[in-house]
Amino acid sequence: MTTVKWTSDLSVGDTRIDDDHKGLFQLVDDLSNANISHDYINLILDRLKRYTIEHFSREEEHMRKVGFPGLKAHLKEHENFNEWLETIRSTYARFPQSPFILGDSVNEYLQGWLRHHILTEDMKYRDYILSQKQDS
Ligand SMILES: [Fe+2]
Numbered sequence: 001m002t003t004v005k006w007t008s009d010l011s012v013g014d015t016r017i018d019d020d021h022k023g024l025f026q027l028v029d030d031l032s033n034a035n036i037s038h039d040y041i042n043l044i045l046d047r048l049k050r051y052t053i054e055h056f057s058r059e060e061e062h063m064r065k066v067g068f069p070g071l072k073a074h075l076k077e078h079e080n081f082n083e084w085l086e087t088i089r090s091t092y093a094r095f096p097q098s099p100f101i102l103g104d105s106v107n108e109y110l111q112g113w114l115r116h117h118i119l120t121e122d123m124k125y126r127d128y129i130l131s132q133k134q135d136s
Helices: 015-031 038-065 071-094 099-135
Strands: none
Touching: 015 038, 015 099, 038 071, 038 099, 071 099
16 A cells, blocks of 8 residues: 655644654554554554654644644544544454454545645644744
């Protein structure tokens, strides 16, 4: 399966958050590994959960700090993602015999979500921060 890579057009103007996003792309890439196994998927899903918790809180702090007006809607996006991940984790716990199917569907969703979320949602706080800088 082909994966999406982090590219500079996805930069939100903050190195730490960009690095988080690069790490997320790396996790998606790991999931597309051809020799995927039950333990491996479990490992990646666990890693993904820890990673997103840390990343989302960093991003939310970043938005709070600058008084980003779209914070509430953005929090909802993160919450939806967390719910999706929990669904995946519990589904996988119940049907571990189908690692390939789950691996592919997780991968496809993640690729789409990541790019879409960064390009449409994360860019909103980047643009807000840029506009604040121009005003001052
Ligand atoms: Fe975000």
